[in-house]
Amino acid sequence: MPLLKFFSFIRRGSLLLAALLVLLIVASACLGPQPTPEMLAPTVTPPPSDPEIEVFTWWTAAGEVEALDALVGVFQSRYPGIDFIDAAIAGSAGENARAALAARLQDYRPPDSWQAHAGQEIAPYADAGLLEPINFLFEQYGWLAVLPPQLISLISQEGNIYSMPVGIHRANVLWYNPDLLAQNGIALPTTQAEFLAALETLKVAGMEAPLALAEPWTDTHLFETLLLAALGPKAYAGLWTGVTDWNSPDVMAAIEQFTAVLGYVNADANDLTWQQAAQRLSDGQAAFYVMGDWADGYYRSRGLTLSEDYDWTPVPGTSGVFQFLADSFVLPVGAAHRQAAIAWLTVAGSKVGQDAFNTLKGSIPARRDADRQRYGAYQQAAMSDWNTNALVGSLSHGVVATDAWRSEIEEALQQFRATGDAAVLQATLAAACRTSGPCP
Ligand code: GAL
16 A cells, blocks of 8 residues: 555654644745746647646745746746646755645645655655656657756656656755955865864854854755765765665764764754854854755845855865755646646746746756856856766755655754764664665
């Protein structure tokens, strides 16, 4: 009974996930900029007669909202008769939205489309028969030819394609405040040892919390970059396939580095959203922040300028590696407005839609035929790195682990923050690979 299995997975996934079921926050719908006629996406034939479409995302932060609005703007200019119902639910990098989604699915009331990360996060939904394959759209619009093959395999099972990726984000980014580094004579750290030394210099200079941190999922995000730094891309990838031993000394090295850097973070981290932590950096309260490149979208939406107000470098020890994730949209089985959902996927998959969205989001388009010069300097660098770097998937954002496995790791990291027991953390991580991952 795959559906029951799916919901037991949701239940097992996280206590937090269950608790957050009650925290449904529906953001207001916004109209986006109107694209010119030549920017229109390909037409769905026949045009949908659905009066509305309800789309679930967790894009409610500055930068995210503008990007979603721009995508909705393309959709509405193409399909002016369809009301866009923005069912975005804020917080926890999608954990809250996925909890609310689980409740809707349990009631057999799926939204017409929802944001899902390409990779393992989608698999349980597909296994439970909750998603329609959308190969027909890939064939109709030639998407197989314009999307990177790595992404196609992450959204496919046994030849069925289950979502349309709209953009690609990078997780292993160290944002920094260039003025603070210059004032304190700090060179850009390229190793984790240099990173610790830089944090210590800032602390000695009187900065209380030089590394910004936010709510618990950002601990997991930070930790996955430290795993990558300690293990390198090959062994990091092996953690998720059962090849790399979670009990190895390299994993312990990542835990030790995690312990060390946590000595430099703000005490109110758990009360902050990722964007509030980003703001600490641009306000000069913190000098560094490990966060995905939606932070670039945030800073730009705040009118800040790359290399003057904020800047970036790969997380020390991860240069030459692009730790990625991809946001995508699905076609649920039983969508009340299926034709409108198909139209939405068509817009999300179009060059016009992707350029409108990603230019504001901080991500790079999933399509390879982007209008490069329309993108910011950070994004142009990310486009080059995506093409030349080693690629590994993100843990916190659904690529390498299911939501159940990710939740177990997140809970282990939170317990570790309370106890500081590194040996227990490593043993718990190894156990999580056995219960929720591929480890024997
Ligand atoms: C990620 C998502 C990004 C961004 C981020 C913070 O999981 O893929 O698009 O929204 O959460 O909300």
